[in-house]
Structures are given as C-alpha cells and as structure tokens.
Amino acid sequence: MTMERTHMPEGHPEINQGRIGVLLVNLGTPDGADVPSVRRYLREFLGDPRVIEVPRAIWFVILNLFILTLRPPKTARAYRKVWVIETDEGPLRYHTRRLTEALAGRFEGGRVAVDHAMRYGNPSIPDVLTRLKAGGCDRILVAPLYPQYSATTTATVVDKVGEALRGMRWQPTIRVVPPYYDDPAHIEALAKSIEADFAAHGRPDALVASFHGLPKDYFEKGDPYHCHCAKTARLLRERLGMGSEDFRLTFQSRFGPREWLQPYTDETLAALPAEGARSVAAVMPGFPADCVETLEEIAIEGRKTFEDAGGTAFRTIPCLNDSDVHVDMMETIVRRELGGWL
Numbered sequence: 001m002t003m004e005r006t007h008m009p010e011g012h013p014e015i016n017q018g019r020i021g022v023l024l025v026n027l028g029t030p031d032g033a034d035v036p037s038v039r040r041y042l043r044e045f046l047g048d049p050r051v052i053e054v055p056r057a058i059w060f061v062i063l064n065l066f067i068l069t070l071r072p073p074k075t076a077r078a079y080r081k082v083w084v085i086e087t088d089e090g091p092l093r094y095h096t097r098r099l100t101e102a103l104a105g106r107f108e109g110g111r112v113a114v115d116h117a118m119r120y121g122n123p124s125i126p127d128v129l130t131r132l133k134a135g136g137c138d139r140i141l142v143a144p145l146y147p148q149y150s151a152t153t154t155a156t157v158v159d160k161v162g163e164a165l166r167g168m169r170w171q172p173t174i175r176v177v178p179p180y181y182d183d184p185a186h187i188e189a190l191a192k193s194i195e196a197d198f199a200a201h202g203r204p205d206a207l208v209a210s211f212h213g214l215p216k217d218y219f220e221k222g223d224p225y226h227c228h229c230a231k232t233a234r235l236l237r238e239r240l241g242m243g244s245e246d247f248r249l250t251f252q253s254r255f256g257p258r259e260w261l262q263p264y265t266d267e268t269l270a271a272l273p274a275e276g277a278r279s280v281a282a283v284m285p286g287f288p289a290d291c292v293e294t295l296e297e298i299a300i301e302g303r304k305t306f307e308d309a310g311g312t313a314f315r316t317i318p319c320l321n322d323s324d325v326h327v328d329m330m331e332t333i334v335r336r337e338l339g340g341w342l
Ligand SMILES: C=CC1=C(C)c2cc3[nH]c(cc4nc(cc5[nH]c(cc1n2)c(C)c5CCC(=O)O)C(CCC(=O)O)=C4C)c(C)c3C=C
Pocket: 027, 028, 029, 030, 051, 052, 071, 075, 090, 091, 092, 146, 150, 152, 153, 212, 213, 214, 215, 225, 253, 255, 286, 287, 290, 291, 292, 293
C-alpha cells in the first residue's frame, strides 16, 4: 500500500488515501493557567457523564452553582505552580507533545503519521482526526495514554472518536490500542526508570506507587481499573525484587465527598515516617506524562505531607514522558497493534 493521490476526471472530488495515522490521546489540560481557562476545561471534563455518574439534572445544578465557582481558582493556583513557561502550556500537553514528536521520529518515510490529541480541551480529537484523514490516513490507530483501563478515561476517548466519526462521510478505519497495564514492555520501562533513580539516589526506605484514584462504587459496578492498577503494581514490585513493606500501592487525587479506592496516597505518606520509613520515593505508574497531579499534588503537596509527619527525604521519580525507554515501549506496542496494516 502506498500513499495515493489519484487524479480524477474534472469535477471528481480529490482522493487522498493510503496512509496510516497513529493518534496518541491523553486526558487534557486547560489552555491557560487562568481561572476562565481552567473553568472551561473543568466544565467539559466534569460534564462528561462517564466521569461523573450523577443524574444529569442534579449534576448540572451542582456543577454550575458550586464546583465551577469554587474549584477553578484553587485548581488554577495548582497549575500556575507547574506551568511550562517556555512553551506556555500545561505539563501534560508539553510531555505528550514531546512524546509524540519522539515517536514520530521512529516512523520515517511518510507512510505513518503520528499525532496527539486531548480528550478535553486542545488539540481536540475531532480536529486531529479530521486533519489525519485529510492528510490521507484512511486507517487510524488510536492509543489512549492510559495503561490501566477505566470507563472514566479509556472508554470516553473511544466515545469521542465515535462522535467525531459520526460527522464524517468517508470514515477512516479505526483500531484502538488495548490497555497495557501488564505488558512486559510497559513493566520493563517503568522498572528501568525506577532503577535509574535508585542508582542515582540510593534505595529509599519505601517506594510509594501512587495511581490516580476512582470512586469506590465505580469499581463495585465493574470498572476493572483497580485490578489493572493492582496488577501493574504487583508485576513492578516483583520485577524490582521488593516486598509489600517497602513497596506501597496507593491512590491519589480524590475528588468529592464519597469514598475512593484505598489506601489513599496522602494518608500513606503521613503514616510512613511513624512506621520507620524516613526516605520515600514516589512513582506514578498510571500517568505516562507528568501533569498537575504528579507535579503539584505529589511532588509539592505530597512532600509537605511527608515532611510534616517527620519524614526527612522525599523524592518523586519522573513519569516516563519522552524518555527513550518510553519511546521504545510505545514503538513496540504501536508496531504490534499495526500488525497487518504496516
Ligand atoms: C490516570 C487516570 C485517571 C483517572 C482514572 C481519572 C479519574 C478521575 N479524575 C477526576 C477528577 C479530576 N482529575 C483531574 C486531573 C487529572 N486526572 C488525570 C487522570 C485520571 N483521572 C490526569 C492525567 C489529570 C491531570 C490533568 C492535567 O492537566 O495535568 C482534575 C483537574 C485538576 C483538579 O481540579 O484537581 C480533576 C477535577 C474524577 C472525578 C475522576 C473519576 C471519576
């Protein structure tokens, strides 16, 4: 299959086909660290019924009267602490873009176009899908950047892709990368990043593997996210040769008053010094790219929690971002999922 730009009789629409698109999709981030940008982003994110399972009419009132009034100033302050000044963007978009550029470098020759989109905010999934199709990609592999599946993340990417396709006369053929929480290439990439940290700074008394949380009742209704996180954590712990005392699986980023998956990261960080762990490293294996949740909530606030409880040495291990091990891993997964197309 080669890229074809077929020239047709006069009046025939131009046909541009024969290329393959790879679309990395991450959660999204506000366009600016100002309150209106954050409010716009939170409105789209928290208005998604996959994310907040409260009857629409009730949620509309709560969201507009309370959440979008009270939360944006606090969230904007958090973004300002971690904003990437050189490129004027949130860290999630910065790292996702750089990962995309590095992965694109692994597919030379013009046949495969690698691009990225955000589920909420920009660049949007419909815009990037339209651009890829216009560039001749009639087959597109969508890679949700969530190693662990959740209805609140992975499924909503697929919903949005479907919504974009509904408006297209000539749809591209779509494949979706399966969750890669237990993929040996993923575990190896994480292990190598942790081993590099241990080699540079020594083994901490405890390694906290902190995943983004989820309301507990989503898990009870059948969302496999918790099981996927637990399996990533177990495989990683075994690969590192650690025990359940010095390797702790925790969940961060609670939102709202209900119970979320436990144990909570902040409570664990507050308890570890009394258990004898004076030095702690935190790794966030559910986040392929550093973002406000890793850089502000853990690296800044988590450190304070740990030090206030008497801990003396706290560090965070960067997310895989655009590191070579991550690009190698993504290339392995993408090439495998492109089987039969390439
Ligand atoms: C990694 C997987 C993620 C799951 C699962 C997830 C579920 C989830 N999140 C919220 C609420 C918020 N999350 C926020 C930020 C945020 N969440 C993820 C990932 C997952 N969320 C990422 C990567 C980010 C960072 C985005 C960035 O720009 O850096 C926020 C915004 C920040 C804040 O106001 O605290 C909210 C809100 C819910 C309710 C939920 C499941 C129901």
